[in-house]
Amino acid sequence: MSDATTYTISQLAKEFEITTRAIRFYEDQGLLHPTREGQKRIYLSKDRVFLKLILRGKRLGFSLAESRGLIELYNPIGNNRVQLKTMVDKITNKQKTLDQQLHDIQIMKNDLKKAEQRCRLAMDKFDT
Amino acid sequence: MSDATTYTISQLAKEFEITTRAIRFYEDQGLLHPTREGQKRIYLSKDRVFLKLILRGKRLGFSLAESRGLIELYNPIGNNRVQLKTMVDKITNKQKTLDQQLHDIQIMKNDLKKAEQRCRLAMDKFDT
DNA sequence: CAGTAAGTTTACGTTAACGTAAACGTTAAT
DNA sequence: ATTAACGTTTACGTTAACGTAAACTTACTG
Numbered sequence: 156m157s158d159a160t161t162y163t164i165s166q167l168a169k170e171f172e173i174t175t176r177a178i179r180f181y182e183d184q185g186l187l188h189p190t191r192e193g194q195k196r197i198y199l200s201k202d203r204v205f206l207k208l209i210l211r212g213k214r215l216g217f218s219l220a221e222s223r224g225l226i227e228l229y230n231p232i233g234n235n236r237v238q239l240k241t242m243v244d245k246i247t248n249k250q251k252t253l254d255q256q257l258h259d260i261q262i263m264k265n266d267l268k269k270a271e272q273r274c275r276l277a278m279d280k281f282d283t
Numbered sequence: 284m285s286d287a288t289t290y291t292i293s294q295l296a297k298e299f300e301i302t303t304r305a306i307r308f309y310e311d312q313g314l315l316h317p318t319r320e321g322q323k324r325i326y327l328s329k330d331r332v333f334l335k336l337i338l339r340g341k342r343l344g345f346s347l348a349e350s351r352g353l354i355e356l357y358n359p360i361g362n363n364r365v366q367l368k369t370m371v372d373k374i375t376n377k378q379k380t381l382d383q384q385l386h387d388i389q390i391m392k393n394d395l396k397k398a399e400q401r402c403r404l405a406m407d408k409f410d411t
Numbered sequence: 412c413a414g415t416a417a418g419t420t421t422a423c424g425t426t427a428a429c430g431t432a433a434a435c436g437t438t439a440a441t
Numbered sequence: 442a443t444t445a446a447c448g449t450t451t452a453c454g455t456t457a458a459c460g461t462a463a464a465c466t467t468a469c470t471g
Binding site for chain 3: 163164165175179194195196
């Protein structure tokens with residue numbers, strides 16, 4: 156499970172088509188925690204997973220703060236009852252927004268389908 | 284089809300739980316086109332539909348520019364072949380990003396489910 | 412040993428999407 | 442007549458998420 160593969164900052168930048176600036180910024184915001192080899196940042200596969208999560212979050216319109224919240228759910232889990240309860244609440248909330256998004260997407264897909272049909276009908280008339 | 288219901292800016296603001304400032308801003312950006320009664324803005328049901336669309340877009344992380352693009356799909360459709368082709372392309376692109384978002388949501392929902400299970404397991408151990 | 416390729420820090424600039432405040436005009440009620 | 446509730450325009454302020462640039466180090470490469 157503990158993948159020992161490491162990555163440089165430019166490797167990750169290339170793979171995910173983002174800038175190194177962005178990656179360093181995510182670190183500033185506490186989303187990534189690369190180790191150092193001298194001055195240089197070394198990223199573990201864990202960081203790569205988190206990066207994926209960040210970008211997935213961005214595609215869904217999440218802020219970096221929200222993605223940081225999601226990343227924290229990957230941690231070895233809080234110690235006491237209260238922390239666990241808080242965690243479950245956070246999870247439940249996220250699940251609700253995801254379900255809302257699912258619903259929104261269905262509506263939009265329907266609207267787009269209708270719009271597409273209108274276009275195709277109008278185009279057909281040109282071809283007569 | 285032509286609903287004659289009209290709305291004041293504060294009615295819409297209250298209904299959708301946004302500020303009047305935001306609504307005026309959307310007009311500035313060319314997303315809404317209320318008529319005027321003297322100085323005051325009067326919104327038709329069409330505007331209300333567009334407002335819904337804007338907020339739905341926001342929940343999915345769309346920019347106002349993107350939502351404006353979506354609104355334009357509701358128009359009486361472009362005149363010539365080229366415009367129609369452009370329109371269909373835009374629609375196809377949006378459909379792709381929506382499908383990508385659907386995929387992203389499935390993954391996230393799965394991750395959240397696992398995280399929730401870990402939490403519940405940890406909580407069960409407290410109750411023994 | 413000069414060059415260049417990849418890394419670093421520091422810092423100011425930029426865009427989107429409003430928030431906030433000032434200063435003012437209607438209309439209705441007290 | 443004044444206060445309240447709602448509306449208007451104009452304009453500066455704010456936050457997030459980087460972009461861009463400068464100035465520098467480290468490592469290899471011809």
